[in-house]
Amino acid sequence: MLSYSSYMLTAVAALLVSCHALRKFPEVPRLAGIFGLPGRDGLRGQSPLPGLTGPSGNGGLPCVQGLRNSLDTELYNILVNLGKRLSRLEGVLALNGEITEVGEKIFASNGKEADFASALESCEKAGGTLATPMNEEENNAILSIVKQYKRYAYLGIKGGDTSGQFRYIDGTPLNYTKWHKYEPNGKGTEKCVEMYNDGSWNDKKCNLYRLTICEF
Known part of the structure:
Protein backbone atom coordinates (compact mmCIF):
# COMPACT_ATOMS: atom_id res chain seq x y z
CA MET A 1 0.00 0.00 0.00
CA ASN A 96 15.79 12.06 9.56
CA GLY A 97 18.89 11.52 7.46
CA GLU A 98 16.99 9.73 4.68
CA ILE A 99 18.03 12.28 2.06
CA THR A 100 20.71 14.94 1.83
CA GLU A 101 20.14 18.06 -0.26
CA VAL A 102 22.93 20.21 -1.67
CA GLY A 103 22.10 23.02 -4.07
CA GLU A 104 19.93 21.58 -6.84
CA LYS A 105 20.82 17.97 -6.01
CA ILE A 106 19.25 15.46 -3.66
CA PHE A 107 21.29 12.42 -2.59
CA ALA A 108 19.57 9.30 -1.26
CA SER A 109 20.33 5.62 -0.65
CA ASN A 110 18.17 2.53 -0.36
CA GLY A 111 20.84 0.99 1.87
CA LYS A 112 21.47 -1.84 -0.60
CA GLU A 113 24.77 -2.98 -2.06
CA ALA A 114 25.26 -3.78 -5.75
CA ASP A 115 27.91 -3.91 -8.43
CA PHE A 116 28.47 -0.75 -10.44
CA ALA A 117 26.20 -1.62 -13.39
CA SER A 118 23.31 -2.70 -11.15
CA ALA A 119 23.67 0.35 -8.90
CA LEU A 120 23.62 2.67 -11.90
CA GLU A 121 20.59 0.89 -13.36
CA SER A 122 18.60 1.15 -10.13
CA CYS A 123 19.34 4.88 -9.87
CA GLU A 124 18.36 5.52 -13.48
CA LYS A 125 15.11 3.56 -13.08
CA ALA A 126 14.26 5.87 -10.17
CA GLY A 127 14.82 8.91 -12.38
CA GLY A 128 18.34 9.81 -11.21
CA THR A 129 21.89 8.59 -11.60
CA LEU A 130 24.74 7.43 -9.39
CA ALA A 131 25.94 10.04 -6.92
CA THR A 132 28.57 12.18 -8.63
CA PRO A 133 30.34 14.83 -6.53
CA MET A 134 31.18 17.97 -8.49
CA ASN A 135 32.65 19.90 -5.56
CA GLU A 136 33.65 19.56 -1.91
CA GLU A 137 30.14 20.29 -0.62
CA GLU A 138 28.60 17.52 -2.70
CA ASN A 139 31.40 15.14 -1.75
CA ASN A 140 30.69 15.80 1.93
CA ALA A 141 26.97 15.19 1.39
CA ILE A 142 27.68 11.78 -0.14
CA LEU A 143 30.18 11.09 2.64
CA SER A 144 27.45 11.65 5.26
CA ILE A 145 25.48 8.75 3.73
CA VAL A 146 28.60 6.57 3.52
CA LYS A 147 29.21 7.19 7.23
CA GLN A 148 25.56 6.52 8.08
CA TYR A 149 25.66 3.04 6.49
CA LYS A 150 29.35 2.45 7.29
CA ARG A 151 29.98 1.08 3.81
CA TYR A 152 31.99 2.25 0.82
CA ALA A 153 29.96 3.49 -2.16
CA TYR A 154 30.43 3.59 -5.92
CA LEU A 155 30.48 7.03 -7.52
CA GLY A 156 29.20 8.04 -10.96
CA ILE A 157 32.71 8.04 -12.43
CA LYS A 158 34.33 5.59 -14.84
CA GLY A 159 37.85 4.97 -16.08
CA GLY A 160 38.61 5.76 -19.72
CA ASP A 161 40.73 3.98 -22.29
CA THR A 162 43.87 5.75 -21.07
CA SER A 163 45.33 4.35 -17.84
CA GLY A 164 44.60 6.60 -14.86
CA GLN A 165 42.13 8.76 -16.78
CA PHE A 166 38.66 9.01 -15.27
CA ARG A 167 35.54 10.79 -16.49
CA TYR A 168 31.96 11.35 -15.46
CA ILE A 169 29.42 8.82 -16.74
CA ASP A 170 28.43 11.18 -19.57
CA GLY A 171 32.04 11.22 -20.77
CA THR A 172 32.99 14.74 -19.67
CA PRO A 173 36.30 15.27 -17.84
CA LEU A 174 36.35 15.53 -14.04
CA ASN A 175 36.31 19.07 -12.70
CA TYR A 176 36.81 17.94 -9.09
CA THR A 177 38.70 15.03 -7.51
CA LYS A 178 39.29 13.69 -4.02
CA TRP A 179 41.74 10.84 -4.58
CA HIS A 180 43.16 9.00 -1.61
CA LYS A 181 46.94 9.19 -1.27
CA TYR A 182 48.71 7.29 -4.08
CA GLU A 183 45.41 6.73 -5.90
CA PRO A 184 44.40 5.94 -8.58
CA ASN A 185 46.89 3.11 -8.90
CA GLY A 186 44.96 0.41 -10.75
CA LYS A 187 46.89 1.11 -13.98
CA GLY A 188 43.78 0.74 -16.10
CA THR A 189 42.54 -2.51 -14.52
CA GLU A 190 40.22 -0.78 -12.03
CA LYS A 191 37.65 1.18 -14.01
CA CYS A 192 35.27 2.24 -11.24
CA VAL A 193 35.61 4.63 -8.30
CA GLU A 194 34.54 4.07 -4.70
CA MET A 195 34.33 6.50 -1.81
CA TYR A 196 36.07 5.58 1.45
CA ASN A 197 34.56 6.45 4.82
CA ASP A 198 36.81 9.51 5.03
CA GLY A 199 35.45 10.95 1.77
CA SER A 200 38.50 10.14 -0.33
CA TRP A 201 38.34 8.15 -3.56
CA ASN A 202 39.90 4.91 -4.72
CA ASP A 203 39.83 3.26 -8.13
CA LYS A 204 38.27 -0.20 -7.87
CA LYS A 205 36.95 -3.06 -9.96
CA CYS A 206 33.33 -2.66 -11.07
CA ASN A 207 32.07 -6.15 -10.11
CA LEU A 208 32.28 -5.70 -6.34
CA TYR A 209 29.33 -4.90 -4.11
CA ARG A 210 29.21 -1.33 -2.83
CA LEU A 211 26.52 0.88 -1.29
CA THR A 212 24.13 2.39 -3.83
CA ILE A 213 23.78 6.16 -3.52
CA CYS A 214 21.72 8.03 -6.11
CA GLU A 215 21.41 11.67 -6.97
CA PHE A 216 18.26 13.38 -8.28
Whole structure:
Protein backbone atom coordinates (compact mmCIF):
# COMPACT_ATOMS: atom_id res chain seq x y z
CA MET A 1 0.00 0.00 0.00
CA LEU A 2 1.30 3.45 -0.90
CA SER A 3 2.04 5.82 1.98
CA TYR A 4 0.35 9.20 2.27
CA SER A 5 3.45 10.93 0.92
CA SER A 6 3.52 8.57 -2.06
CA TYR A 7 -0.12 9.37 -2.83
CA MET A 8 0.79 13.05 -2.74
CA LEU A 9 3.56 12.51 -5.24
CA THR A 10 1.26 10.44 -7.44
CA ALA A 11 -1.32 13.21 -7.38
CA VAL A 12 1.29 15.75 -8.40
CA ALA A 13 2.42 13.60 -11.31
CA ALA A 14 -1.18 13.19 -12.49
CA LEU A 15 -1.96 16.90 -12.21
CA LEU A 16 1.06 18.22 -14.08
CA VAL A 17 -0.92 19.16 -17.18
CA SER A 18 0.13 22.80 -17.37
CA CYS A 19 3.40 23.56 -19.18
CA HIS A 20 4.57 25.90 -16.45
CA ALA A 21 4.11 23.31 -13.69
CA LEU A 22 7.41 21.46 -14.09
CA ARG A 23 9.25 24.78 -14.25
CA LYS A 24 7.47 25.92 -11.10
CA PHE A 25 8.11 22.68 -9.17
CA PRO A 26 11.36 21.08 -10.42
CA GLU A 27 11.58 19.05 -7.19
CA VAL A 28 8.60 16.88 -8.17
CA PRO A 29 10.46 14.44 -10.48
CA ARG A 30 13.39 14.28 -8.05
CA LEU A 31 11.21 13.32 -5.10
CA ALA A 32 9.08 11.01 -7.22
CA GLY A 33 12.19 9.03 -8.09
CA ILE A 34 13.19 8.71 -4.45
CA PHE A 35 9.81 7.14 -3.62
CA GLY A 36 10.04 4.69 -6.50
CA LEU A 37 7.45 6.49 -8.63
CA PRO A 38 8.22 7.41 -12.26
CA GLY A 39 11.05 9.93 -12.38
CA ARG A 40 11.75 12.57 -14.99
CA ASP A 41 10.81 10.39 -17.95
CA GLY A 42 7.75 9.01 -16.16
CA LEU A 43 6.17 12.46 -15.98
CA ARG A 44 6.06 12.86 -19.76
CA GLY A 45 2.52 11.79 -20.61
CA GLN A 46 2.58 8.65 -18.51
CA SER A 47 0.33 7.81 -15.61
CA PRO A 48 2.01 6.63 -12.38
CA LEU A 49 -0.98 4.48 -11.46
CA PRO A 50 -3.65 2.67 -13.50
CA GLY A 51 -6.82 4.67 -14.02
CA LEU A 52 -5.10 8.08 -14.18
CA THR A 53 -5.51 8.48 -17.92
CA GLY A 54 -6.05 11.48 -20.11
CA PRO A 55 -8.86 12.09 -22.60
CA SER A 56 -6.87 10.40 -25.35
CA GLY A 57 -6.38 7.28 -23.20
CA ASN A 58 -2.60 7.45 -23.58
CA GLY A 59 -1.90 7.24 -19.85
CA GLY A 60 -1.92 10.91 -18.95
CA LEU A 61 -2.78 14.44 -20.01
CA PRO A 62 -0.23 16.01 -22.34
CA CYS A 63 1.34 19.40 -21.72
CA VAL A 64 -1.22 21.72 -23.31
CA GLN A 65 -1.00 25.42 -24.09
CA GLY A 66 -4.11 27.58 -23.67
CA LEU A 67 -6.07 25.73 -20.99
CA ARG A 68 -9.20 27.52 -19.82
CA ASN A 69 -8.18 30.24 -17.36
CA SER A 70 -10.39 28.87 -14.60
CA LEU A 71 -9.01 25.34 -14.96
CA ASP A 72 -5.44 26.60 -15.20
CA THR A 73 -5.87 28.73 -12.07
CA GLU A 74 -7.46 25.88 -10.13
CA LEU A 75 -4.67 23.47 -11.04
CA TYR A 76 -2.07 26.10 -10.28
CA ASN A 77 -3.48 26.62 -6.77
CA ILE A 78 -3.52 22.86 -6.19
CA LEU A 79 0.11 22.62 -7.30
CA VAL A 80 1.11 25.50 -5.03
CA ASN A 81 -0.39 23.73 -2.01
CA LEU A 82 1.14 20.38 -2.98
CA GLY A 83 4.46 22.10 -3.57
CA LYS A 84 4.41 23.47 -0.03
CA ARG A 85 3.60 20.02 1.39
CA LEU A 86 6.39 18.46 -0.66
CA SER A 87 8.83 21.04 0.68
CA ARG A 88 7.85 20.13 4.23
CA LEU A 89 8.15 16.41 3.41
CA GLU A 90 11.59 17.03 1.94
CA GLY A 91 12.58 18.80 5.17
CA VAL A 92 11.40 15.87 7.30
CA LEU A 93 13.32 13.35 5.19
CA ALA A 94 16.45 15.49 5.40
CA LEU A 95 16.06 15.84 9.17
CA ASN A 96 15.79 12.06 9.56
CA GLY A 97 18.89 11.52 7.46
CA GLU A 98 16.99 9.73 4.68
CA ILE A 99 18.03 12.28 2.06
CA THR A 100 20.71 14.94 1.83
CA GLU A 101 20.14 18.06 -0.26
CA VAL A 102 22.93 20.21 -1.67
CA GLY A 103 22.10 23.02 -4.07
CA GLU A 104 19.93 21.58 -6.84
CA LYS A 105 20.82 17.97 -6.01
CA ILE A 106 19.25 15.46 -3.66
CA PHE A 107 21.29 12.42 -2.59
CA ALA A 108 19.57 9.30 -1.26
CA SER A 109 20.33 5.62 -0.65
CA ASN A 110 18.17 2.53 -0.36
CA GLY A 111 20.84 0.99 1.87
CA LYS A 112 21.47 -1.84 -0.60
CA GLU A 113 24.77 -2.98 -2.06
CA ALA A 114 25.26 -3.78 -5.75
CA ASP A 115 27.91 -3.91 -8.43
CA PHE A 116 28.47 -0.75 -10.44
CA ALA A 117 26.20 -1.62 -13.39
CA SER A 118 23.31 -2.70 -11.15
CA ALA A 119 23.67 0.35 -8.90
CA LEU A 120 23.62 2.67 -11.90
CA GLU A 121 20.59 0.89 -13.36
CA SER A 122 18.60 1.15 -10.13
CA CYS A 123 19.34 4.88 -9.87
CA GLU A 124 18.36 5.52 -13.48
CA LYS A 125 15.11 3.56 -13.08
CA ALA A 126 14.26 5.87 -10.17
CA GLY A 127 14.82 8.91 -12.38
CA GLY A 128 18.34 9.81 -11.21
CA THR A 129 21.89 8.59 -11.60
CA LEU A 130 24.74 7.43 -9.39
CA ALA A 131 25.94 10.04 -6.92
CA THR A 132 28.57 12.18 -8.63
CA PRO A 133 30.34 14.83 -6.53
CA MET A 134 31.18 17.97 -8.49
CA ASN A 135 32.65 19.90 -5.56
CA GLU A 136 33.65 19.56 -1.91
CA GLU A 137 30.14 20.29 -0.62
CA GLU A 138 28.60 17.52 -2.70
CA ASN A 139 31.40 15.14 -1.75
CA ASN A 140 30.69 15.80 1.93
CA ALA A 141 26.97 15.19 1.39
CA ILE A 142 27.68 11.78 -0.14
CA LEU A 143 30.18 11.09 2.64
CA SER A 144 27.45 11.65 5.26
CA ILE A 145 25.48 8.75 3.73
CA VAL A 146 28.60 6.57 3.52
CA LYS A 147 29.21 7.19 7.23
CA GLN A 148 25.56 6.52 8.08
CA TYR A 149 25.66 3.04 6.49
CA LYS A 150 29.35 2.45 7.29
CA ARG A 151 29.98 1.08 3.81
CA TYR A 152 31.99 2.25 0.82
CA ALA A 153 29.96 3.49 -2.16
CA TYR A 154 30.43 3.59 -5.92
CA LEU A 155 30.48 7.03 -7.52
CA GLY A 156 29.20 8.04 -10.96
CA ILE A 157 32.71 8.04 -12.43
CA LYS A 158 34.33 5.59 -14.84
CA GLY A 159 37.85 4.97 -16.08
CA GLY A 160 38.61 5.76 -19.72
CA ASP A 161 40.73 3.98 -22.29
CA THR A 162 43.87 5.75 -21.07
CA SER A 163 45.33 4.35 -17.84
CA GLY A 164 44.60 6.60 -14.86
CA GLN A 165 42.13 8.76 -16.78
CA PHE A 166 38.66 9.01 -15.27
CA ARG A 167 35.54 10.79 -16.49
CA TYR A 168 31.96 11.35 -15.46
CA ILE A 169 29.42 8.82 -16.74
CA ASP A 170 28.43 11.18 -19.57
CA GLY A 171 32.04 11.22 -20.77
CA THR A 172 32.99 14.74 -19.67
CA PRO A 173 36.30 15.27 -17.84
CA LEU A 174 36.35 15.53 -14.04
CA ASN A 175 36.31 19.07 -12.70
CA TYR A 176 36.81 17.94 -9.09
CA THR A 177 38.70 15.03 -7.51
CA LYS A 178 39.29 13.69 -4.02
CA TRP A 179 41.74 10.84 -4.58
CA HIS A 180 43.16 9.00 -1.61
CA LYS A 181 46.94 9.19 -1.27
CA TYR A 182 48.71 7.29 -4.08
CA GLU A 183 45.41 6.73 -5.90
CA PRO A 184 44.40 5.94 -8.58
CA ASN A 185 46.89 3.11 -8.90
CA GLY A 186 44.96 0.41 -10.75
CA LYS A 187 46.89 1.11 -13.98
CA GLY A 188 43.78 0.74 -16.10
CA THR A 189 42.54 -2.51 -14.52
CA GLU A 190 40.22 -0.78 -12.03
CA LYS A 191 37.65 1.18 -14.01
CA CYS A 192 35.27 2.24 -11.24
CA VAL A 193 35.61 4.63 -8.30
CA GLU A 194 34.54 4.07 -4.70
CA MET A 195 34.33 6.50 -1.81
CA TYR A 196 36.07 5.58 1.45
CA ASN A 197 34.56 6.45 4.82
CA ASP A 198 36.81 9.51 5.03
CA GLY A 199 35.45 10.95 1.77
CA SER A 200 38.50 10.14 -0.33
CA TRP A 201 38.34 8.15 -3.56
CA ASN A 202 39.90 4.91 -4.72
CA ASP A 203 39.83 3.26 -8.13
CA LYS A 204 38.27 -0.20 -7.87
CA LYS A 205 36.95 -3.06 -9.96
CA CYS A 206 33.33 -2.66 -11.07
CA ASN A 207 32.07 -6.15 -10.11
CA LEU A 208 32.28 -5.70 -6.34
CA TYR A 209 29.33 -4.90 -4.11
CA ARG A 210 29.21 -1.33 -2.83
CA LEU A 211 26.52 0.88 -1.29
CA THR A 212 24.13 2.39 -3.83
CA ILE A 213 23.78 6.16 -3.52
CA CYS A 214 21.72 8.03 -6.11
CA GLU A 215 21.41 11.67 -6.97
CA PHE A 216 18.26 13.38 -8.28
